[in-house]
Ligand code: ADP
């Protein structure tokens with residue numbers, strides 16, 4: 001074993017679980033201690049300021065300057081009691097991480113000393129140097145600077161010594177430069193579209209909330225093994241590595257016992273999450289070795305999206321303390337499952353009704369069916385766009401790779417709801433929808449199960465699955481910002497709800513009673529979705545590809561082509577109509593996506609080329625030389641028998657030459673392709689050229705992985721899968 005590998009492994013073996021600083025108090029007591037929540041507002045703000053701020057949070061009222069000063073003063077007092085010295089606007093540029101610039105509270109007091117200051121204007125608005133963040137040409141086009149503006153609906157929080165203020169990031173002419181601004185617009189759009197439909201059933205509904213419960217999958221690897229893998233460091237994934245003899249084939253990792261070092265890490269993340277007001281609930285082992293998951297209790301979508309960004313940052317930080325690196329890449333290891341984020345999504349009313357669960361009475365059930373069917377219709381209409389919302393260079397390795405998601409967007413309903421939809425098509429429009437077993441006769445009724453059989457009725461191969469009281473969008477990438485996919489989903493559903501309402505209103509205007517009007521409008525939609533987007537079968541089966549194509553579903557796998565969907569006429573029309581994106585914004589965002597795609601693949605290509613030529617080939621040649629020396633000595637010692645005696649070595653010598661020349665040829669070809677791609681100006685065309693380069697990686701890694709099997713383990717330059725994938 002090489003010295004480097006030996007040291008790295010030895011150190012990994014020596015590691016023990018780190019003591020976690022568990023607070024004395026119960027989690028419910030320290031929950032939210034690091035956020036400026038309503039309880040803190042009560043304590044630190046006078047009643048006038050409090051009232052104005054709550055009006056702003058709950059009803060979107062404008063916050064005037066005097067009030068902002070009062071809020072800032074209260075926040076400063078609270079923060080300083082926690083030893084805070086700095087503040088920052090925390091925002092989500094189009095980079096898939098968060099950004100922050102810290103300013104200290106220090107100001108001159110103009111009496112020769114310093115004081116701590118935090119004014120309303122610093123709370124409400126700031127101007128980061130926007131030129132260093134991707135904007136897809138927006139600033140060039142509009143000659144505008146960017147600014148960040150406080151989002152009072154997401155609480156201010158303390159991270160270390162800094163008061164962090166969640167903000168949107170927009171240009172001076174109002175174009176969104178981040179993920180949060182459009183998400184907020186889409187949340188409003190879906191509420192505005194859903195409320196009038198809810199009011200058909202209950203006039204007291206005035207607001208509809210979008211809920212998001214994310215499940216975050218991730219891998220952990222030992223810090224020092226990670227340090228010995230240049231590919232992990234630069235790209236977040238292994239670009240080579242032969243499968244470990246034992247990986248996930250025994251199915252013994254999922255829900256298995258959590259190793260004590262990992263458990264300590266999880267505990268630490270949970271405590272910090274709880275202190276930050278994130279309702280962390282679930283932690284468990286995932287399917288692949290070293291793969292784990294966190295999930296909180298679901299909450300309001302904008303807040304939950306922020307919390308996911310926050311927890312990803314917390315995980316990375318805390319992992320270091322425990323001697324780990326957290327991998328949020330969608331496919332860090334070939335041959336075992338990758339990581340996703342499952343976005344559990346639903347709508348609920350201000351009257352406390354979840355719109356994707358059966359109601360209290362037949363009309364409540366009809367309301368549920370209405371939202372259920374319209375959501376599926378939205379997915380049918382804009383499935384390609386929904387796929388575009390999760391398409392990225394890194395998530396591409398999951399798409400179409402036999403792990404949810406397949407590259408085809410379909411929806412799983414489960415037997416109960418599939419039966420209900422089929423039956424709905426055959427009954428008269430005035431049929432009541434009731435809960436099974438709660439009525440005396442069943443003739444002429446549609447029955448819904450009281451609760452949906454949960455886990456048993458799951459289909460893990462479906463990217464968009466109904467799971468009892470919500471839809472679970474399982475195609476989201478593990479490192480992605482949830483807001484992207486949620487913005488698209490919200491807008492699609494909002495559009496469909498608006499169109500549905502127009503049709504129902506026509507029926508009502510023609511004198512059809514409400515229930516019949518709704519049923520009559522739903523039926524043709526149901527007929528459409530059943531034959532297209534609804535699919536309860538195995539999403540990984542090769543037959544599904546053909547079947548999906550027959551159904552007219554999009555089976556595109558090439559990421560740049562998927563991304564193009566964002567600017568197709570139907571998409572532009574929808575986003576503009578709902579006020580979520582302008583055409584210019586959509587084009588700008590796509591430009592960023594294409595550029596990001598090309599850059600990521602370019603980095604991978606460079607690292608792969610470097611490792612292949614500078615690490616792998618020399619190691620293989622080195623071993624080959626040893627073998628050649630051995631054969632030479634055999635020849636001189638056993639002049640007659642040497643060919644027979646050296647046959648195994650000679651076979652390996654030849655193999656090494658063959659693999660080395662294959663590697664060299666393929667790397668050279670890739671470098672040539674890169675030269676051509678780099679000369680392309682158009683961002684889409686360039687991304688497309690890079691997608692072909694990405695396709696060539698597998699051909700390069702194959703001979704490398706073969707070499708790993710035959711080259712002396714002593715001189716193999718990097719930790720192997722068998723080491724990376726087992727926490728000791
Ligand atoms: P599973 O792994 O079985 O899918 P988990 O318990 O890991 O389930 O995660 C389910 C997630 O869905 C949790 O975050 C949970 O709070 C969330 N969730 C539950 N009900 C809803 C709902 N109506 N809307 C949105 N999210 C929900």
Ligand code: MG
Pocket residue numbers: 215293342
């Ligand atoms: Mg789960």
